[in-house]
Amino acid sequence: xxxxxNFVRPKIGSLVRKRESRENLWTKCPSCGQIIFHRDLxxxxxxxxxxxxxxxxxxxxxxxxxxxxxxxxxxxLPEVPTDxxxxxxxxxxxxxxxxxxxxxxxxxxxxxxxxxxxxQPAVIAAQNFAFMxxxxxxxxxxxxxxxxxxxxxxxxxxxxxxxxGGARMQEGILSLMQMPRTVVAVDMVREARLPYVVVLTDxxxxxxxxxxxxxxxxxxxxxxxxxxxxGPRVIEDTIREQLPEGFQRAEYLLAxxxxxxxxxRHKLRETLGRILSLLMKRTTTDNIPRAATx
Amino acid sequence: xxxxLDFEKPVAELEGKIKELRHVAHGGxxxxxxxxxxxxxxVEQVLRQTYAKLTPWQKMQVAxxxxxxxxLDYVGHLLTDFTPLSGDRSYxxxxxxxxxIGRFRGRSVVVIGHEKGKGTDGRVKHNFGMAHPEGYRKAIxxxxxxxxxxxxxxTFVDTPGAYPGVGxxxxxxxxxxxxSIETCLGLDVxxxxxxxxxxxxxxxxxxxxxxxxxxxxxxxxxxxSPEGCASILWRNPAKARDAADALKLxxxxxxxxxxxxxxxxxxxxxxxxxxxxxxxxxxxxxxxVLSDVLAESVETRRQRRRDKYLAIGRxx
Numbered sequence: 061x062x063x064x065x066n067f068v069r070p071k072i073g074s075l076v077r078k079r080e081s082r083e084n085l086w087t088k089c090p091s092c093g094q095i096i097f098h099r100d101l102x103x104x105x106x107x108x109x110x111x112x113x114x115x116x117x118x119x120x121x122x123x124x125x126x127x128x129x130x131x132x133x134x135x136x137l138p139e140v141p142t143d144x145x146x147x148x149x150x151x152x153x154x155x156x157x158x159x160x161x162x163x164x165x166x167x168x169x170x171x172x173x174x175x176x177x178x179x180q181p182a183v184i185a186a187q188n189f190a191f192m193x194x195x196x197x198x199x200x201x202x203x204x205x206x207x208x209x210x211x212x213x214x215x216x217x218x219x220x221x222x223x224x225g226g227a228r229m230q231e232g233i234l235s236l237m238q239m240p241r242t243v244v245a246v247d248m249v250r251e252a253r254l255p256y257v258v259v260l261t262d263x264x265x266x267x268x269x270x271x272x273x274x275x276x277x278x279x280x281x282x283x284x285x286x287x288x289x290x291g292p293r294v295i296e297d298t299i300r301e302q303l304p305e306g307f308q309r310a311e312y313l314l315a316x317x318x319x320x321x322x323x324x325r326h327k328l329r330e331t332l333g334r335i336l337s338l339l340m341k342r343t344t345t346d347n348i349p350r351a352a353t354x
Numbered sequence: 355x356x357x358x359l360d361f362e363k364p365v366a367e368l369e370g371k372i373k374e375l376r377h378v379a380h381g382g383x384x385x386x387x388x389x390x391x392x393x394x395x396x397v398e399q400v401l402r403q404t405y406a407k408l409t410p411w412q413k414m415q416v417a418x419x420x421x422x423x424x425x426l427d428y429v430g431h432l433l434t435d436f437t438p439l440s441g442d443r444s445y446x447x448x449x450x451x452x453x454x455i456g457r458f459r460g461r462s463v464v465v466i467g468h469e470k471g472k473g474t475d476g477r478v479k480h481n482f483g484m485a486h487p488e489g490y491r492k493a494i495x496x497x498x499x500x501x502x503x504x505x506x507x508x509t510f511v512d513t514p515g516a517y518p519g520v521g522x523x524x525x526x527x528x529x530x531x532x533x534s535i536e537t538c539l540g541l542d543v544x545x546x547x548x549x550x551x552x553x554x555x556x557x558x559x560x561x562x563x564x565x566x567x568x569x570x571x572x573x574x575x576x577x578x579s580p581e582g583c584a585s586i587l588w589r590n591p592a593k594a595r596d597a598a599d600a601l602k603l604x605x606x607x608x609x610x611x612x613x614x615x616x617x618x619x620x621x622x623x624x625x626x627x628x629x630x631x632x633x634x635x636x637x638x639x640x641x642x643v644l645s646d647v648l649a650e651s652v653e654t655r656r657q658r659r660r661d662k663y664l665a666i667g668r669x670x
Contacts, residue, residue: 141669144611145602149587198667205664227555227577229587231667232601233613236555236577240563240663243535247660267577269528270516270556275536289528289556290518294582298518308523316524 089113091284105325114282114325116262118164119171119186122221126184126329132175135183135210137168140198145232153230160191169194169224170203174210178333180342181216183207187223189263194224196268197231201238204272208245217255217336222273225291226266239271246275255339257332260287260310260319278335279319280328281310287319357626359415361404365623368397401623408572410598410607414580416572417551421626423633424483425452425467425510428550431633432640433458433465442491445525450481450517451489451561453496458508459641464500466493466561467510470551483552484517487530490560494530494537497545506544506644509561514579516557531560538563539659544647546640549573549605549614550625565659566643568616569605570636572624575614576603612666616643 087096091113101108105125106115117125124130147153161167169191174183185207187194194200204220211218227235249256258276260269263286270289281287288308296303306312310322323331336342358366372393379386408416416422429436433456440447453466471480500507516527538545538561547564553575562575569575578586580598585591602608605617618639625632647655 139669141667144667145600147600149583149597149600150589201667229578229583229601232577233575233603233608233611234667236559237613237663237666239532239556239559240535240539241666243532243539243563244660244663247536247539267556270531270560271535272532274526274529274532288523289516289531290523295518295520295523299520301520303520307520316526318526318529 087115090115107325112283112324114262114284116189116223118188118190119166119173119221122186123171123173123175123184125325126177126219126332127173127175127182128178132173132184135172135174135206137170137172137199137203137206140202143230144198144234145230147230147232149230156192156230164188164191166191168199168203169196170200172203172207172210174214174216177217177219177329177336180333180336180340181214182219182332182336183211183214183216184219184221186221187268189223189225189261192228193226194222194268195226195228195235196224196238196242196271197228197235198238200224200228201241204238204242205245208248211249211254212252215252215254217257217340218249219257219259219332220272220276221259221261222264222268223261224264224266224268224273226268236267239267242272243275246272250277255336257335259323259328259332261285263287265289265291274318277339280321280323280331281313281319282325282328283310283322285310287313357420359412359419361408361412361415364400365397365404368393368400372397398622401627405572405623409595410574410601410604411580411595413572413604414552414574414598416624416626417570417574419624419626420472421629422551423625423629424472424512424551425469427629428467428510428633428636429454429456429465431630432637433463436465439496440492442488442495444491445488446486448481448486448489448492449479450483450513451485451493453492455505458644459637461644462503462505464496464505464507465510466496466507467550468513468557468561470512481517483513484515485513485557486517486519486522487525487527490516490527490530490534493561494534497534497537497541501542504543506546506648507541507564508640508644509545509547509564511547511549511553511558511562511575512551513554513557514552515554516560528556531556534560535563539663540656541659542652542656544644544650544655545659546644546647548618548636548640549575550636554579563659563663565647565655565662566616567614568618568636568639568643569608569614570618570625570632571605571620573605574603575605575608576601 089108092111094110106117257278260281436456438454468483470483471477545564547562548568580594583597584593608614621628621631
């Protein structure tokens with residue numbers, strides 16, 4: 061499985077993606093408009109070297125940035141029913157899934173891996189906004205539950221990198237049911253007295269925010285990330301007023317007491333490592349098991 | 355003055371005729387008994403036919419019917435000694451989400467639910483049943499109190515959704531909903547939730563994570579309103595009917611998906627036609643499941659509640 065997920069799939073992915081990458085050598089910063097060479101962007105963890113805007117990145121980049129030397133093992137996720145409602149809007153949901161699978165090279169929006177962060181054992185569940193806006197359906201719910209179980213089994217922390225528009229409408233009520241299901245997952249980690257840290261990234265809204273994403277023991281946000289329950293357009297349509305400056309941005313949430321800190325992507329690994337070592341009462345250099353308390 | 359939905363027009367016409375006949379007969383010695391009886395039988399027949407095959411979109415209209423009973427009607431009829439309780443103890447009181455203590459068929463209980471309000475003033479006062487974070491925090495407070503005193507919790511869900519506004523966001527709408535779900539899941543006491551009207555998304559599940567979830571026959575429960583879904587996925591709000599079909603939001607659909615446990619029948623023509631009868635039927639249904647859940651030990655109950663949610667949507 062590891063060989064398959066870590067070696068074969070990236071290989072296939074790179075074969076498929078090679079042709080595209082020639083056109084994607086340059087990226088335009090969505091904030092300042094600066095044209096950035098892909099190698100410079102990668103070196104800078106996809107933070108704009110000009111304006112410091114944090115561009116959206118996927119699970120593979122997260123794992124590479126956060127785990128020590130990028131070393132990690134993906135955790136296999138259980139199979140879930142595909143398209144349980146046989147949903148069709150302007151397109152069939154089954155077709156949307158296929159498109160997103162070939163676009164991202166992954167089966168679903170949430171990918172789970174384990175490894176060490178500054179020596180601290182951790183399971184990371186990372187949400188990929190590029191996969192159907194990171195939306196939470198049966199697969200994401202099952203991924204979070206699996207991640208929580210892994211964290212408990214490994215006596216490791218659970219880190220969730222949240223990025224989603226919300227629940228996956230194409231799974232109807234079953235996507236809403238992922239709210240209580242993921243909260244059960246969070247409670248498994250809580251009951252084991254292991255740290256549950258959420259990193260809120262751009263954007264995190266809807267049912268995702270209103271379930272596991274807002275229940276972290278520690279809530280960290282990336283600079284400038286849009287975080288909220290209702291989307292800004294929905295609010296504007298409801299109140300018919302212009303929204304305040306910086307509304308629903310990470311810094312705004314910090315000022316309103318909704319999160320613990322806003323952390324630059326370059327400092328994220330170090331910050332997580334420090335928090336985990338403190339909460340788990342471990343030293344940062346060695347991986348010492350917790351002392352038995354009786 | 356009765357409010358008739360579009361598809362109830364034939365019923366409105368028949369009932370109009372009955373009224374007219376009665377009005378005419380009132381003056382003279384005309385014998386209208388046979389004619390009225392014939393028309394009334396026809397009304398019943400039309401209602402039976404119409405309500406037996408309501409489309410999801412029509413159910414949406416029934417669920418939102420202004421004469422449908424609301425939270426205060428349920429607690430008014432089902433509870434004795436109802437004592438409303440207010441406030442989240444940190445910001446304010448929310449008129450869209452009400453709660454209190456009372457006696458349900460002899461048992462002390464905590465009740466919590468959305469109140470949509472009646473009439474224009476009432477609807478505005480109760481913010482159309484769209485709660486702010488302080489509403490969910492009041493719910494959390496009342497659930498914790500229920501646990502403290504060992505009182506079962508009955509919730510009545512009827513909301514278009516949690517309120518999307520600046521203040522709601524600033525005070526942590528998402529966090530309040532998430533904590534409310536967490537509180538539901540952690541209760542030692544039974545939580546019996548009923549979707550009585552509109553079960554709108556996160557604002558609904560915040561109160562509907564229960565040991566048993568009941569749902570009225572013509573209520574709806576969905577991750578997003580058909581209108582919202584249509585404007586996002588179809589980019590056309592006029593496609594709300596199609597969205598209502600696709601979302602599988604009726605009680606029968608949700609029973610099949612194992613998201614709810616009991617479908618509670620409504621009187622012929624919907625709860626808005628015979629509110630008292632509907633409330634009574636719901637009372638009986640709640641009483642029955644509550645006895646079952648009370649019979650479980652605390653540990654079993656909590657574990658079963660969790661397992662019930664973990665099992666939803668899994669491959670068997």
